[in-house]
Structures are given as C-alpha cells and as structure tokens.
Amino acid sequence: MTPITLITGASRGIGAATARLCAQHGHRVVINYARDAQAAEEVARQVRAAGGEALTVQADVSQEADVLRLFDAIDRHWGRLTGLVNNAGVVDVAARVEDYSMARLQRMFAINVFGSFLCAREAVRRMSTRHGGAGGAIVNVSSVAARGGGANQYVDYAASKGAIDTFTIGLSKEVAAEGIRVNAVRPGITDTEIHASGGQPDRAWNLASQIPMQRPGHPEEIAQAICWLLSDAASYTTGALLDVGGGR
Numbered sequence: 001m002t003p004i005t006l007i008t009g010a011s012r013g014i015g016a017a018t019a020r021l022c023a024q025h026g027h028r029v030v031i032n033y034a035r036d037a038q039a040a041e042e043v044a045r046q047v048r049a050a051g052g053e054a055l056t057v058q059a060d061v062s063q064e065a066d067v068l069r070l071f072d073a074i075d076r077h078w079g080r081l082t083g084l085v086n087n088a089g090v091v092d093v094a095a096r097v098e099d100y101s102m103a104r105l106q107r108m109f110a111i112n113v114f115g116s117f118l119c120a121r122e123a124v125r126r127m128s129t130r131h132g133g134a135g136g137a138i139v140n141v142s143s144v145a146a147r148g149g150g151a152n153q154y155v156d157y158a159a160s161k162g163a164i165d166t167f168t169i170g171l172s173k174e175v176a177a178e179g180i181r182v183n184a185v186r187p188g189i190t191d192t193e194i195h196a197s198g199g200q201p202d203r204a205w206n207l208a209s210q211i212p213m214q215r216p217g218h219p220e221e222i223a224q225a226i227c228w229l230l231s232d233a234a235s236y237t238t239g240a241l242l243d244v245g246g247g248r
C-alpha cells in the first residue's frame with residue numbers, strides 16, 4: 001500500500017525538506033501551507049520532477065473549518081491518509097513574559113498546539129482500526145526549547161512545544177492498540193526562515209557557538225528523523241521524543 005502522508009507547513013523549511021524526503025521514500029505527499037502558494041507549488045514541482053506524487057492544499061491549521069476542508073481534500077484525492085507530520089509552527093519576536101499580549105498568546109497556541117490537536121484528531125478518525133482504518137503514524141514537530149524554556153526570548157513558544165511533548169505521550173498511549181504510532185522530533189536550532197519571522201534572520205548562525213556541534217541543523221537532517229519515525233523501521237517506537245539538536 002502506498003503511504004499517503006500529510007505534512008503541515010510544508011511550503012518551506014523543515015516541512016518542505018520532509019515532503020521531499022518522504023516522496024523519495026515512496027510516499028504520496030500532501031503539502032499544506034497557510035499563505036505562500038507559490039512556494040508550496042515549487043515544493044510540489046520538485047517532488048514531481050523527482051518522480052513522486054504531490055498534492056498542495058492551502059489551510060490555516062488553527063482554523064477548524066480549514067482543517068476539515070484539508071482532510072476532505074485528501075479523502076477525495078487519495079483516500080484515507082496513513083501519515084501525519086504536525087510541522088506547521090510559528091515563533092514571535094523576542095519578548096519577556098511580562099510584555100506578552102493576549103493576541104500573541106492566542107496566535108501561538110492556536111497554531112502550534114490547537115492546530116496539531118485538530119490535525120491529529122482528523123488523522124486518528126481515518127487511521128484508527130476503531131474507525132475502520134488501517135493504522136498509521138503521526139510525528140509531531142516539537143523543539144528542544146520545550147526543555148530549555150526560552151527565557152527572555154519566547155517562553156510562550158517553548159511552552160507550546162512542552163504541550164506538544166505531553167500531547168505526544170498521551171495520544172501515543174491512547175491509540176497504540178489501534179495501529180497508530182505517535183512520536184515527536186525535537187529539533188535544535190535549524191537553519192530556516194522561522195528566525196527571520198521572529199525578527200532575527202541570523203539567529204541560527206549567531207547561536208552556533210552555543211551548540212555542541214558548533215553549527216545549526218539543516219532542514220534535511222530533521223527530515224531524516226521524521227521520515228524514520230514515519231517508517232516501518234520504527235515499528236516498535238511510539239511515545240518517543242527524539243532530540244535532533246547537534247547535542248544541545
């Protein structure tokens with residue numbers, strides 16, 4: 001059976017690298033994005049040029065109606081999905097907790113946490129043997145920040161990833177007997193555009209000296225861990241939080 005895998009936030013960065021690698025491993029990939037259709041189409045073009053199959057779907061994962069439309073599009077195009085990578089995530093500008101607005105907190109948790117819950121809910125409804133599914137695998141993209149706490153920069157982001165870790169452990173136990181494995185990858189500082197979106201475009205390389213391996217990760221290195229956790233090679237791994245952070 002050909003795996004059908006949805007990667008949220010796959011128009012660039014870790015999500016795009018994961019879509020390309022999953023496609024190389026024979027998955028049909030669904031490339032979700034929020035705003036940048038052109039970038040998502042370029043990832044799909046790369047997948048197809050390499051002989052793979054790709055579907056692009058716009059959806060803001062923090063909006064329930066969008067998530068329902070996204071899964072409906074997959075159902076109609078390819079049928080029940082077998083893999084989900086909850087990768088879509090955002091940071092905000094560096095700030096201390098005493099300066100956070102409610103709007104900042106709502107956006108952070110709506111995208112990073114509620115979006116992951118909504119997508120996992122829809123995936124479980126399709127994958128679980130309880131619902132007539134054939135099983136599957138979910139990989140949540142957390143962060144080593146969940147361990148560090150993000151002081152003086154983004155405690156909100158770190159806390160949202162802490163929620164993802166606990167979500168991973170809880171959901172993994174809930175669906176383990178229904179054919180679904182649930183794991184998380186916790187990237188360290190990775191060289192993507194997320195840092196520019198938080199107002200610090202050079203952050204990944206500026207922090208290189210604080211990383212034991214003395215460099216940020218490449219998105220492709222994070223994608224390798226995600227694709228392994230999705231694969232049958234990880235058939236007895238569930239509830240794991242896998243750090244991929246150059247030793248940080």
Ligand code: NAP
Pocket residue numbers: 008009010011012013014015032033034035036037059060061062086087088089090111141142143144186187188189190191192193194195197
């Ligand atoms: P990125 O380069 O900023 O890419 C983010 C992706 O998410 C884009 O494709 C973006 O699509 C999409 N996205 C944003 N908001 C969305 C929404 N509401 N609904 C659907 N898609 C949305 O980020 P990245 O660095 O690759 O990060 C990917 C994941 O890894 C995130 O969960 C992040 O927290 C985590 N992570 C990153 C690092 C790092 O250092 N880079 C470290 C640890 C963990 P559009 O452009 O179309 O909006």
